[in-house]
Amino acid sequence: MISLCVDSCTVGQSSFSSRSHTCGELCSSHIDEEVTLCGWIQYLRQDLFVILRDFSGLVQILIPQDESKSELKNAFLGLTLESVSMVKGRVRRRPEGQENKKMSTGEIEVCAESLEVLNTCRKLPFEIKDFVKKSEALRMQYRYLDLRSPRMQYNLRLRSQMVMKMREYLCNLHGFVDVETPTLFKRTPGGAKEFVVPSGDPGKFYCLPQSPQQFKQLLMVAGIDRYFQLARCYRDEGSKPDRQPEFTQVDIEISFVDQAGVKSLIEGLINVPFPSMTYEEAMRDYGVDKPDTRFGMKLVDVTTAFQGTQIEFIKDALLKPSGCIQAICVPEGTVRTESGDSDSCPNTATEPTAYRLLSDTAKQQLLQMAQANAGDLIFITAGPRENACPLLGKLRLQCAELLESYGVPVRDPSVFHFLWVVDFPLFLPKEDNPEMLKAAHHPFTAPVPEDAHLLYTQPRKVRGQHYDLVLNGCEVGGGSIHPLCPFFSVLLVIRDVIAFPKSFRGHDLMSPAPDFVSEEDLKLYHISVVWPSADIEGHRPVSWPPCCEHSFV
Amino acid sequence: MISLCVDSCTVGQSSFSSRSHTCGELCSSHIDEEVTLCGWIQYLRQDLFVILRDFSGLVQILIPQDESKSELKNAFLGLTLESVSMVKGRVRRRPEGQENKKMSTGEIEVCAESLEVLNTCRKLPFEIKDFVKKSEALRMQYRYLDLRSPRMQYNLRLRSQMVMKMREYLCNLHGFVDVETPTLFKRTPGGAKEFVVPSGDPGKFYCLPQSPQQFKQLLMVAGIDRYFQLARCYRDEGSKPDRQPEFTQVDIEISFVDQAGVKSLIEGLINVPFPSMTYEEAMRDYGVDKPDTRFGMKLVDVTTAFQGTQIEFIKDALLKPSGCIQAICVPEGTVRTESGDSDSCPNTATEPTAYRLLSDTAKQQLLQMAQANAGDLIFITAGPRENACPLLGKLRLQCAELLESYGVPVRDPSVFHFLWVVDFPLFLPKEDNPEMLKAAHHPFTAPVPEDAHLLYTQPRKVRGQHYDLVLNGCEVGGGSIHPLCPFFSVLLVIRDVIAFPKSFRGHDLMSPAPDFVSEEDLKLYHISVVWPSADIEGHRPVSWPPCCEHSFV
Missing domain, CATH: 2.40.50.140 (Nucleic acid-binding proteins)
Structure with missing residues (x-):
């Protein structure tokens, strides 16, 4: 859908330089x-x-x-x-x-x-052209050599140019003001994922913010009515894979605007109009609020095919509130995959008996509803809609992975399917107590005006003025309208192309970081390490004073 | 010299918006x-x-x-x-x-x-238009109101546009690649001014880097031969006035280039050619390596006027190696200032006797050399050149301040005098032991090629390929050529226009930050506060567990 290219001829790549040409x-x-x-x-x-x-x-x-x-x-x-x-x-x-x-x-x-x-380059332990074949850890350790590969040279230049085009669009075309906000900030109450930075004042700490949220709203209050920033954000996710402890987001806020205005703004930013889908449609057709629309295998409600069934577990499921039967059809699934593969999908139980217990009419109806052909594989789930759909949504993605592992192309990695997901519910049931409700996004999202009268009577039906921007099944942005003032915020996460990323444990394998710091240096910040009580000898720097050992547990 | 204006009509300030016009x-x-x-x-x-x-x-x-x-x-x-x-x-x-x-x-x-x-705005404790009259601390506390002033609205927009023009010049005209480098990094050996960030690994810390120096050199090694970044940098300067714990610098590095190339690059960036001055000229004429050239009152060597003098302290000074007499002439200084004002300048002793002891010829010679007229005030210093010039250089700035406090315009705040200072010495005497030499800038500065043969015989005479960019008496940039490879780095500090600055103690008076963090939260990072032994009750959060008190000294 989007084509991007790195210009290298139109600019003065050799200006100021000893070279005459590249x-x-x-x-x-x-x-x-x-x-x-x-x-x-x-x-x-x-x-x-x-x-x-x-x-x-x-x-x-x-x-x-x-x-x-x-x-x-x-x-x-x-x-x-x-x-x-x-x-x-x-x-x-x-x-x-x-x-x-x-x-x-x-x-x-x-x-x-x-x-x-x-x-002069001394002999390298490997050739640059073989580098991609090496392990991820080795490539990270010698990242400055890895970056010499044409792929990384292209990626870093592409990112630089994409960001520049965004800036030109925001700053030059639409009068946005690029304002930098502090990263040494105060701890957010309950901000459990915030890194702390000890200060010179005993016991006092800065925090590295997870987003510039508070500052950008102050900027709106301050009359900077069109603000943007490529903001460095910090989140201590421990060792979650694919999470960087620091990342950059395109942070945008604009006053005096409605939802349609922000959508055109963002579509202009990415230079293409996106389709929209409601939260309800997304959950119904894909079992997830961030659907990967590059491939089909959509969820189908096949409840009617099982009306009057005698199959026990299905009968039970249908008796529950919002009980339903959902299906996905994997094209040529029985041909492409081997028997037993479905076992590799968690939460999947093969119940071939269920199919045999169906009447011929019901079988026919099921195959027709699922638009199944000979050789296709059908998965069904039975249960309350709010459980059945997400479960099948996960299975749909696992099937795509499985097919791809057999060489069947399912998700084209070269295309970009952007999608707005809109009309999110304002409230969702709490995980630990489904009778209670919590804000689906954040407590400052305004309700859709025509639903506002339902707030106290049927709060579950109230939609919020929140929307997500989804790319190939990943949430890459989001925005919401605040209730009291027409402020609008959009967040666009770009973290695919980082020159020096951290490992999934948050380590820089090149330098390495994090690393030990002397007790002397820590004294400046009035802090001391609390060593875990067991198995600590190996982790401790040699100079560590043993007299401190017993002071902490 | 430079005029900058904020465009507000040429861009779509009302696109996407509820307003039709501003x-x-x-x-x-x-x-x-x-x-x-x-x-x-x-x-x-x-x-x-x-x-x-x-x-x-x-x-x-x-x-x-x-x-x-x-x-x-x-x-x-x-x-x-x-x-x-x-x-x-x-x-x-x-x-x-x-x-x-x-x-x-x-x-x-x-x-x-x-x-x-x-x-609706509730009644404010003061009117916005009176805000500039309020104390700095109050304005910082209500920074979001202070930012509504036309002055701050202009400044933030000006900064945004200046930075955008720099980006267009570097990225679009000259093929520089904007690469972001990490801010969670490893501690630099001896990096005493680096903030530490405890990680989830017991005893291990990230550090917030003072500059992206190491990463940008790796990028050169990696073949990103034209790199730039608006880099967030951190420096824990304690409570030095006019220093922010975090600031942004335009960080540029380019391979395959010589000093002339970098100068045109930077002059193009700021869109004006700058005059150059050698380090020696700067020290001789202004007594400082970052002269404020917006006003005269240059240093004059008046040694010859004192040849054969009988004034004891001057005779003594001239007997020392590189002994000399330096003077500055403050126009109408005796008229403009009051008797006793010179006392307010530290290191200044009034010695009217010295002048009376001079012969008429010597007096005449002194007045002529200093180009003094009736009513002017002359300050002189006697001593080794390396002391006498810097002392008088400081006095020159103090005189400017003093005159301005009497309403005499000396330094026009609306003009920008940029200046290259070049030909810095490669080595300077160590402060604590002037017989020993240390690198004047950093140990990776290459010597000027024609001086290289003096490295081992007369190292004090060797000039380095380093230069500073000075604006109105402040160092705003600097660069150097590295000895082994033709890498070149330029640093441009912009920190005049910050939306949410910290106080001179590094405090955010609005939020406030830094602040106390619970013992529970610190446990996640395996650290504990080491409270100073005395007078700590008032500083401690109420919930602080008293059992920890005696564990530390």
């Missing part, structure tokens, strides 16, 4: 030009060629072969891979038959006239 | 148009007019007076100041003689047709 931009229009290139030695070939690389691509350098230039030739032959080098030379067309159509610079080569090695 | 943009070309305005009630006048304010300016609203609209009139008269309101109406030309030329919208007024109060 490696990747050279083509037949440069033939006969004198060029100066700076880059990294990718490889040497047949003692004849050196391939030089910079961020823009590769170019072939021809090593001079005549006797008078033997010194230059030897300098080239002495190069180690990945050494940083500056090459001057003249561009020429490659001899006929030697063109390389797979290489963007494959029509030309550069006849070297001089070489300056700016920095 | 208050400040209305003029005679809008006459007869129906408009919708959103803003804050500035004041009511004569029960006839309401002045509505938004970030763009003020506009006069005419309250309808005819009987049929008494309800609307009463709604206007019931408004409290600073209430957030939406007004619809028609623009008309003000009756002749009622124009206000001081007001940008002074030719027109809006005949109100409807009023919606979006949020």
Whole structure:
């Protein structure tokens, strides 16, 4: 749906620089030009060629072969891979038959006239081109080498350009003001996931905020009526996988606007209009409030096929309040997967007996409702709607994974399905006590005006002015209208392309961080470590004063 | 030298919005148009007019007076100041003689047709327009009200636009890549000013970095050869005035470039070529390496006027190595200031006897060298050059302050004197042991190539490839060339316009932060507070468990 490309030719990539051109931009229009290139030695070939690389691509350098230039030739032959080098030379067309159509610079080569090695690279423990094959941990440890890969070079540049286009849209086109808010802040009451930062005042701590929420609302109060910020946020999630302890979000707030206005704002930001779906539709068709709409296998209510059934567990389920039968149909599921695979899906019990117990009419009705063909696999769940749908929603995603593991393409990783999910309920039942209600999002979400009269009589039916932005099944943004004032906030999380990410335990494997700090340094902040009572010897820095050991439990 | 203005008309300030126009943009070309305005009630006048304010300016609203609209009139008269309101109406030309030329919208007024109060403001403890007269502490406590002032509205918008222009220049014109680097990092050895952040691993801490120095060099190694970032930096300076514990710097690094290249880069960034001055010239003429060139009163070497003098303390000073006499001349200094004022300058002793002891020829020579006229005041210092110049440099700034306190304009606050200071010495004497040398900046600064041969014989004469960017006497940037590789780094500190600054003790007076954190919360991070031994009762939260008190000293 969205295509993004990294511009590298339209900007002055060589301004201020010793180089005259980048490696990747050279083509037949440069033939006969004198060029100066700076880059990294990718490889040497047949003692004849050196391939030089910079961020823009590769170019072939021809090593001079005549006797008078033997010194230059030897300098080239002495190069180690990945050494940083500056090459001057003249561009020429490659001899006929030697063109390389797979290489963007494959029509030309550069006849070297001089070489300056700016920095020699010692032998690496592995070649850069093999790097992607190495373990994640090793790549993180040598992240600065991993970042040399074309993939990461592309990703970092793409992110930079996407963010720049967002800024131009917000700042230049729509008058938003980029305001930085503090990250050394006060602890939020109940803010259990906030990192603390001890200050020089005994016993007093700053906190690293989870979002600039409070400051941006103060900015609205302060009359900065269109605010945005790429805000660094912090959340101590312990060792949850795929969570970074620090991440950046595009934080936007605008006064004097309605829901339609914010939607056009965000769609303009991402440069494409998105479809909308209500929370109820999402739960009904996908069993989840952030559906991945790249593939079908939608939930179908097949309750009517089981009317008057004698199957016990289904009969029981239908007697409960909001009891229903839900189904998904996995196309060619019986062919594609092996018997027993369904066991690998948690919460799934195969009940082939149930199907056999159905009347022929009911079987026919079920197959028709689920639009099943021969070879398809049908999963059904029976129970109260609020349990049956989410369970089948999870199963739908597990089936997609399973099919993909057999090589069946289900979710195209190259497409972006953005989706607004709207009309969320204002309240949801509490997990631990479903009779009680809690705010579905945050307590400052305004109700949809036409539902406001139901607030005290039928609160479960009240919809809130909240919406989520969903991308390929992930929540990437959200916003809500506040009840007293027409403020609107939108949050857009971008965390796919980070130069130096932390491991899933929150560790920086390169530096490494976090690390021990001396007792002396901690004294400045009036804090001391409380060591866990057992098995601590190995974790403790050598200089740790043993007299402190018994003071804490 | 530089003029900057905040664009507010060229961008879509009302897109997506309930308003049709901003208050400040209305003029005679809008006459007869129906408009919708959103803003804050500035004041009511004569029960006839309401002045509505938004970030763009003020506009006069005419309250309808005819009987049929008494309800609307009463709604206007019931408004409290600073209430957030939406007004619809028609623009008309003000009756002749009622124009206000001081007001940008002074030719027109809006005949109100409807009023919606979006949020009622309770009575404020003070009026917004009086806010600037209040104490700094009170303004910080109510920062969200302080930010409503035209001055702060302008400053925040100016900063946003300046930063946007820098980004466009770097990213769009010169192919720089905006890369974010982590702020949860490892402690730098000897990094005494780094805040620590306890992690979930017992005894292990992240640190908040003072700059992205290490990461940006890794990015160069990684082949991101043009990097920039508006980087949040942290420095725990305790309670140094005018230092923020967190601040933002424009951090730039570029490979394959020389000093001239970086200078044009930075001058293009700030859109003006700057004059250069060598370190030696700066110390000679201003007694400081970051001279404020907005005013004269330069240092003059008057040693020759004292040749053969019999004044004891001057004779002694001249006998020492590099002994000299330096002078500054304060124009009309004796007229402008009162007797005894020079006492208020520390390190200054008035020695009127010295002048009387001079021969007539020497007096004449001194007055001529200092270019002094009748009524001017001359300060002199005698001693080794490396002491005499800095001392007089400080005195020069103190004199400027003193003159300004008498209402004499010396330093124009509206002009920007940028200046490159170049040719810094590579080494400076250590403060505690002047026989020893230390790196003047950081140990990775390369020497100027033509001085490299002096490194082992006359190290004090070696200049480094380092330079500072100075603005009105403050160091606002700096860069250096590294010795082994052609990397270049430039640092530009912007910290004048911060929405929510900390007090000079590092406190957020609004929230307030830092604050106490419960023992329970600290347990998650395996730390405990070490209370100072005396006078701690008042500082301790009530819930603090007394059993911990005796555990620490």
